Amino acid sequence: MSNGRVFVDITTSLDGFIAGPNDGPELGLGEGGERLHQWVYDLASWRAPHGLAGGKTDRDSEILDEAFRRTGAVVLGKRMYDNAGGWGDNPPFHVPVFVLTHEARDAEAKEGGTTFTFVTDGIESALQQARAAAGEKDVSIAGGANTIQQFLKAGLIDEMQIHIAPLLLGGGIRLFGDLGTGQIELKATGVIESPEVTHLRFRVAK
Amino acid sequence: MSNGRVFVDITTSLDGFIAGPNDGPELGLGEGGERLHQWVYDLASWRAPHGLAGGKTDRDSEILDEAFRRTGAVVLGKRMYDNAGGWGDNPPFHVPVFVLTHEARDAEAKEGGTTFTFVTDGIESALQQARAAAGEKDVSIAGGANTIQQFLKAGLIDEMQIHIAPLLLGGGIRLFGDLGTGQIELKATGVIESPEVTHLRFRVAK
Numbered sequence A, B: 001m002s003n004g005r006v007f008v009d010i011t012t013s014l015d016g017f018i019a020g021p022n023d024g025p026e027l028g029l030g031e032g033g034e035r036l037h038q039w040v041y042d043l044a045s046w047r048a049p050h051g052l053a054g055g056k057t058d059r060d061s062e063i064l065d066e067a068f069r070r071t072g073a074v075v076l077g078k079r080m081y082d083n084a085g086g087w088g089d090n091p092p093f094h095v096p097v098f099v100l101t102h103e104a105r106d107a108e109a110k111e112g113g114t115t116f117t118f119v120t121d122g123i124e125s126a127l128q129q130a131r132a133a134a135g136e137k138d139v140s141i142a143g144g145a146n147t148i149q150q151f152l153k154a155g156l157i158d159e160m161q162i163h164i165a166p167l168l169l170g171g172g173i174r175l176f177g178d179l180g181t182g183q184i185e186l187k188a189t190g191v192i193e194s195p196e197v198t199h200l201r202f203r204v205a206k
Helices: A059-070 A079-084 A123-134 A145-153 B059-070 B079-085 B121-133 B145-153
Strands: A006-011 A018-019 A072-078 A098-100 A113-119 A138-143 A161-164 A184-193 A198-204 B006-011 B017-019 B070-079 B096-100 B117-121 B138-143 B161-167 B186-195 B198-204
Touching: A006 A059, A006 A145, A059 A072, A072 A079, A072 A123, A072 A145, A079 A098, A098 A123, A113 A123, A123 A138, A123 A145, A138 A145, A184 B186, B006 B059, B006 B145, B059 B070, B070 B079, B070 B121, B070 B145, B079 B096, B096 B121, B117 B121, B121 B138, B121 B145, B138 B145
Parallel strands: A006 A138, A006 A161, A072 A098, A072 A138, A098 A113, B006 B138, B006 B161, B070 B096, B070 B138, B096 B117
Antiparallel strands: A006 A018, A161 A198, A184 A198, B006 B017, B161 B198, B186 B198
């Protein structure tokens, strides 16, 4: 099973956007951005960590649940944290979360097992702390795009699961941007099709 | 079967590039760009229209062949034509090709049934001519990115088959760019997985 791997699990439009234009604290995922995640909101495995009962238990739900269960710790960027308003009193992570930021700030312990630790000394430090917190589980690099790109450029991502929502957003925040790294080889490790979304799995060649 | 549909059939990297950095007449598909098409060169259905015998006849080959057989005419941009040096004496299209350009130029009839007609009065005119030439077959909008984007913005694309090659190019020419259209809904109509490439099919919602 999983064992300290570092992974990205994220939904994009076919044109590669993870948020629409004008994302931020007011618009959240930007214009059209919520549409990207339409496939998750009815799933039991999305509803449970958000404190909601019921929901569908189909293959999409299993895939989301697998990602949730393998996650022992999360790394994300401060912009994502701010855009989500800190996810309220009971955030959906339920594991230690390490937030990349430039300003030192006290850690926060929320309900339901989520802790936020603010890391000011870079991605390698955040990953080291996340690995320690995750134990035998995996570390999720949750976003935003800039954070994921930093980890990719540093060669620190082992696996990616990209959920392609069937739409073009036409603008917004790109998952990959222009990495400027030259070619990075991947290995396609699985494709799962559902009416709502196409799940693509890749390993990053090392 | 097909009946005058307008489609795009193109290979991209996972980060959405159809050519690497510095594409042009010298480097062709740019740095790393040839890697995108690695999956086609050994296929019987790629080799035959290029005048080469033999090759693999697997599912990838069938998919390429299906796209070839449905194509009654092609529209492409002058930059693509120039980057390919006009494809020599016996181009791999073997159908009428309509080249979008700003400079009037005499039509060219090549060996093997390919004709190049240079269209100076815009995409709708090119499409009208291509439809007439295609008869009951479909029209392929072959590229480059700018041409495909023009057709998408004008709402003229019915279907897309995107072949995702398992790599990140990190830079180059994006298939979709920033369309600036707002949201365009698609319907995922099929996924076919192979070791070399993942084929995704979409219909454009009208």
